[in-house]
């Protein structure tokens with residue numbers, strides 16, 4: 459009997475760890491293939507109307523009114539050199555035409571900035587109050603300074619600025635810890651003010667500012683997006699305490 463209790467406890471704890479091991483959502487964009495012009499399910503391109511002079515990240519209000527971009531991806535590889543394609547066009551990118559490792563990128567022009575958006579259904583069976591998100595950013599091509607600009611002129615907002623839509627369906631919140639201005643990985647947990655109801659939609663945006671001094675802009679792309687709802691600490695603790703109590707109770711008996 460003692461063995462049975464311990465096995466029960468181990469099964470409960472193993473269940474917790476296996477739930478953490480299987481990501482709620484992950485995307486490496488490689489399914490686009492080397493020539494695909496359709497983004498993975500849930501991904502879309504948008505842009506903020508305006509001009510490249512803007513040098514501050516969009517406010518929540520500005521982020522709430524983007525213009526829909528193209529539903530067809532550009533296909534671009536680093537062998538082609540820096541390029542632009544028009545406002546709100548995202549691209550299936552790689553290092554070469556045969557590179558199977560694909561990324562989703564932007565190269566804003568003729569707007570305030572381009573947006574990569576991911577929409578995800580909350581199929582977890584419970585409201586989501588917090589999310590841990592991780593992604594990689596890679597610089598795909600150096601920008602080209604416009605004539606008349608000093609070589610030291612800044613790409614005023616390099617990389618991507620990250621936003622999520624709150625459960626109220628209207629408030630876009632900037633998460634500075636998920637901004638990446640140079641190549642690398644960002645990982646952070648953020649909390650919803652209003653939880654995402656079960657069956658509700660989560661939306662995330664990566665904003666690429668249109669650089670003022672550059673044309674084409676420095677080209678960036680994202681890869682390896684991993685998203686997991688964060689269990690409420692109380693739920694996790696109660697399950698763990700319950701499992702330990704089973705062991706403890708059996709030891710005393």
Ligand SMILES: [Ca+2]
Pocket residue numbers: 486487488559560561681682
């Ligand atoms: Ca990839």
Ligand SMILES: [Ca+2]
Pocket residue numbers: 509510511512513570614667668669670
């Ligand atoms: Ca700008």
Ligand SMILES: [Ca+2]
Pocket residue numbers: 566615616617666667668669675676
């Ligand atoms: Ca930019």
